[in-house]
Amino acid sequence: DIVMTQFPDSLAVSLGERATIRCRSSQSLLHSSNNKNYLAWYQQKPGQPPKLLIYWASTRESGVPDRFSGSVSGTDFTLTISSLQAEDVAVYYCQQYYGIPRWTFGQGTKVEIK
Amino acid sequence: EVQLVQSGPEVKKPGESLRISCKASGYTFTNYWIRWVRQMPGKGLEWMGIIYPADSDTKYSPSFQGQVTISADKSIDTAYLQWTNLTASDTAMYFCARDERTWGQGTLVTVSS
Numbered sequence: 001d002i003v004m005t006q007f008p009d010s011l012a013v014s015l016g017e018r019a020t021i022r023c024r025s026s027q028s029l030l031h032s033s034n035n036k037n038y039l040a041w042y043q044q045k046p047g048q049p050p051k052l053l054i055y056w057a058s059t060r061e062s063g064v065p066d067r068f069s070g071s072v073s074g075t076d077f078t079l080t081i082s083s084l085q086a087e088d089v090a091v092y093y094c095q096q097y098y099g100i101p102r103w104t105f106g107q108g109t110k111v112e113i114k
Numbered sequence: 115e116v117q118l119v120q121s122g123p124e125v126k127k128p129g130e131s132l133r134i135s136c137k138a139s140g141y142t143f144t145n146y147w148i149r150w151v152r153q154m155p156g157k158g159l160e161w162m163g164i165i166y167p168a169d170s171d172t173k174y175s176p177s178f179q180g181q182v183t184i185s186a187d188k189s190i191d192t193a194y195l196q197w198t199n200l201t202a203s204d205t206a207m208y209f210c211a212r213d214e215r216t217w218g219q220g221t222l223v224t225v226s227s
Contacts, residue, residue, distance in 0.1 A: 040214045049209050049217035050159065061215065093159055097214065101147055101173060103161040 002026055002099050006106025012114040019081040021109045023094035028075055029057070031098065037072050038098035041079045043090045044108075050093060054079065081111070089113060116140040118148075118210050118218035125224045126200050133196040134221045136210030143191040144168035150184060150195050151209045153220075162208075165193060200225045 003026040013019045021041075029037045037057035042050035052061045054070035057077055067082045081088055094106040121135040136148060150162040163174040167186040174184070183196040193210055205225050210218040 044159075047220075049211075049220055052215045055214055095159075095214070101149070101164045102175070103149065103151075105159040105161070108158045 001102070002029075002096050002104050004094055004096055004104050004106040006094050006109055008109060009107065010110040010112065012112045013081075013084045014114045015086065016083050017114075019084050019088070019111055021079045021092050021094075021111075023077045023079075023106045025075045025077070025096055025098075027098075029096050029098040037077070038096055038100075039070075039072065039077050040095045040097060041068075041070055041077075042093045042095065043088075044093065045090045053092075084111070084113070086113065116212070116216050118212060118216060120208075120210060120218040120221045123222040123224070125226070127227055128201055128225055130200050130225075131196070131198045132200055132223065133194050134208060134223065136193045136195075136218050138191045138193070138212070141212075143186075144188050146212050148186065148193040149211045150182075150193075151211060152178075152206050153209065154206045159209075162195070167191075167193065202226065 006023045029039050039057040041054040043053050044050045053064050053068050057072040058070040069080050071078045091108045091110050093108050096104050117139045119137045144167045147164050147166050149164045152160045152162050162178045163184045165172045165184045165186050167188045172184050186193045202225050207220045207222050209220045
């Protein structure tokens with residue numbers, strides 16, 4: 001099974017500052033058929049289902065503010081919030097969907113305001 | 115609008131059985147897999163299993179194999195997650211999801227004596 005390791009567990013950032021969350025997969029998520037990384041990022045607020053932010057590792061979902069971005073280097077994935085806003089306080093998860101139909105999630109990163 | 119609507123919160127006693135539901139609308143139910151995801155209080159997301167409603171092909175995470183049953187009724191566009199012998203450790207929020215962008219609102223299951 002593909003293991004996703006996400007870090008840090010929590011992060012406190014000042015308003016307007018950058019937040020960076022990382023996720024490492026135990027194997028490549030790059031599919032040779034389409035040259036895409038099967039990695040998604042979610043935001044979850046209390047009492048709500050996860051909300052898709054990024055898919056294919058770096059494609060922003062429609063309606064997601066452009067301060068959210070995703071990048072990849074090999075099996076290392078990064079979610080960046082370029083300028084943290086109060087409404088970004090949440091838990092963020094990475095998730096692989098390479099091993100379809102199985103999903104695997106990272107442990108989650110709690111983002112708070114410093 | 116593509117939508118998954120889950121059944122309401124449940125409070126059960128240990129040893130009881132339970133079935134929760136996930137009703138799909140806005141798309142052809144039999145064309146997409148439905149997944150179930152568990153979130154225990156204050157914890158992360160765990161993939162439990164998946165079903166293809168067209169033929170009820172079902173796959174489980176090893177962690178949940180034998181602990182729950184996933185099923186679907188394509189005549190009413192509804193997927194189910196079922197327990198026959200609940201324990202306190204089943205207390206959690208359960209989500210169904212069609213794909214990365216389409217999730218149900220969650221069903222809170224509380225098991226307590």
